[in-house]
Amino acid sequence: METVGQKSAQKARLAIIAGRGRLPIDIARASQANGDDPFIIGLRGEASDIPAEFDHVEVGLGDAGRIQALLQERKIDKVVLSGGVNRRPEIVELRGWFNLLAFLPRVISALSSGGDDKLLRIVISIIESAGCRVVGAHEVVPDLLAQYGPITKRAPDKSDWTNIKAGCAGANALGALDVGQGAVAVGGRIVALEGAEGTDAMLARVAELRSSGRISAKRRGVLVKLCKPQQDERADLPSIGPDTVTNAHAAGLSGIAVDAGRALVLDRAAVVSEADRLGLFVTGVNRDQPAKND
Secondary structure, three states: OOOHHHHHHHHOEEEEEEOEOOHHHHHHHHHHHOOOOOEEEEEOOOOOOOOOOOEEEEEOOOOHHHHHHHHHHOOEEEEEEEOEOOOOOOHHHOOOOHHHHHHHHHHHHHHHHOOHHHHHHHHHHHHHOOOOEEEOHHHHOHHHEOOOEEOOOOOOOHHHHHHHHHHHHHHHHHHHOOOOOEEEEEOOEEEEEOOOOOHHHHHHHHHHHHHOOOOOOOOOEEEEEOOOOOOOOOOOOOEEOHHHHHHHHHOOOOEEEEEOOOOEEOOHHHHHHHHHHHOOEEEEEOOOOOOOOO
């Protein structure tokens, strides 16, 4: 017979609903190092190369019923949503919703006309209906959170701060519309805003604008990534990694500014190394007072 203590120990288990990228595995390894036995639910077509060392399954993007059942079967207490998702499920992909009919109208509405934050809030509600607590990735791996100030050898100069201020205004306005989290400013004006294509594709677009002469080759710029003003910080915090630095350099930018305390720096050592190699800065900023002496 299962004792109360055994049941309590099982209830402390962490599940990671995994999309693209290395973040889900970083979280799993950090959880494992803390003595937990993480369970990874990989989203089909998004998560890949989950190491065999972790207990894991794969589910369809729209199979919320199966996810809820897995959380209950594995006696999961905490859930982290992590990793990127390239696309939204089509309505015809929704599966296993018999026990979740109360959520279905909201889900269909969000898929039809809502932004990512609206959809994520519904996903969190569905997970919580299984008796689980949704926590942010930074609660499991706090070292990932960006801190205020530069982490690279180079720090922003006066012209960089002008671009940071413009980028923050653009990213804040964009986030309030629940569209994206990133903006690129060159010469004190916004030249690109992040949409559904994601940060890397936006940076590629900036590089193309430079090559076509739409942006001056002599003017550097800054990528700014901020948490949406209304965003639930338990999911989809803005993040950067080594590839972001490489792509920012290819776009002719001088650096990257992220939301201090509300953004993730993945593989920090590699980010710093790549930025120092390319001569870029990476800094955490105060989103509401983006000035050199804020």
